[in-house]
Amino acid sequence: MTLDKKRIIVALDYPTVEQALDMANQLDPMRCRLKVGKELFTRGGPAIVEQLQRKGFEVFLDLKFHDIPNTTAKAVRAAGELGVWMVNVHATGGRRMMEAARNELSQVKNNKTLLIAVTVLTSMEREDLQEVGLDLDPLDHVKRLAALTESCGLDGVVCSAQEVTPLRAIISPEFSLVTPGIRPADSVAGDQRRIMTPSEALQAGSTYLVIGRPITQAENPLLALESIEKEIAAFI
Numbered sequence: 166m167t168l169d170k171k172r173i174i175v176a177l178d179y180p181t182v183e184q185a186l187d188m189a190n191q192l193d194p195m196r197c198r199l200k201v202g203k204e205l206f207t208r209g210g211p212a213i214v215e216q217l218q219r220k221g222f223e224v225f226l227d228l229k230f231h232d233i234p235n236t237t238a239k240a241v242r243a244a245g246e247l248g249v250w251m252v253n254v255h256a257t258g259g260r261r262m263m264e265a266a267r268n269e270l271s272q273v274k275n276n277k278t279l280l281i282a283v284t285v286l287t288s289m290e291r292e293d294l295q296e297v298g299l300d301l302d303p304l305d306h307v308k309r310l311a312a313l314t315e316s317c318g319l320d321g322v323v324c325s326a327q328e329v330t331p332l333r334a335i336i337s338p339e340f341s342l343v344t345p346g347i348r349p350a351d352s353v354a355g356d357q358r359r360i361m362t363p364s365e366a367l368q369a370g371s372t373y374l375v376i377g378r379p380i381t382q383a384e385n386p387l388l389a390l391e392s393i394e395k396e397i398a399a400f401i
């Protein structure tokens with residue numbers, strides 16, 4: 166298991182670059198990492214990633230690539246060359262896609278970027294899977310995709326914290342489990358379905374917690390972050 170103390174990744178899901186930078190300016194790169202996702206990246210492009218890096222933040226570039234192997238691999242390479250801390254693909258892209266991405270990333274000079282794969286989105290439950298032709302329990306699908314991801318040589322998966330305990334039984338302790346769908350006891354679930362509180366998630370064995378709206382939509386985001394930090398202090 167990692168000894169990394171920075172377990173919180175704040176999802177900078179803001180509609181403007183200015184709002185994202187304003188939040189980053191209130192945070193400490195020694196205490197958390199930042200996630201740049203589809204909304205912010207579409208607004209700000211690589212420049213927003215570089216701005217955050219110049220402030221000392223390690224960035225998780227969450228663009229969830231899912232395409233043919235060559236296209237995905239080249240996109241992952243571009244993320245590696247941008248020097249992001251972590252980047253992700255969808256595990257449902259399959260073995261050839263994930264292996265191509267891993268091989269391409271390993272060719273980046275002095276590569277340190279971690280490559281992980283999304284299993285089953287935390288907004289999905291059994292009925293959602295059924296509608297897209299997967300008549301199975303989300304946990305079974307997560308397990309299958311996590312085992313596939315590990316066998317492709319990636320560094321970890323994104324999953325719900327609810328799946329961490331059963332996953333730890335089948336994957337190595339070094340394999341990172343990155344868990345969104347984190348909701349402090351007093352916050353609303355919104356579109357998330359498979360959720361857990363920050364302390365429950367760490368207790369179960371999550372490596373990193375991805376937290377967005379409970380912080381970014383709070384009246385006082387810094388206070389919300391500090392209260393989560395207090396909640397998890399005993400577990401880091």
Ligand SMILES: O=C(O)c1cc(=O)[nH]c(=O)n1[C@@H]1O[C@H](COP(=O)(O)O)[C@@H](O)[C@H]1O
Pocket residue numbers: 176178202227229253283285286287288323324345346347357375376377378379
């Ligand atoms: O890859 C992700 O980060 C991700 C995967 C997943 O299964 N579920 C999920 O919510 N996410 C991301 O994690 C963040 C969660 O944000 P909140 O629901 O606002 O805390 C969002 O930026 C999502 O895009």
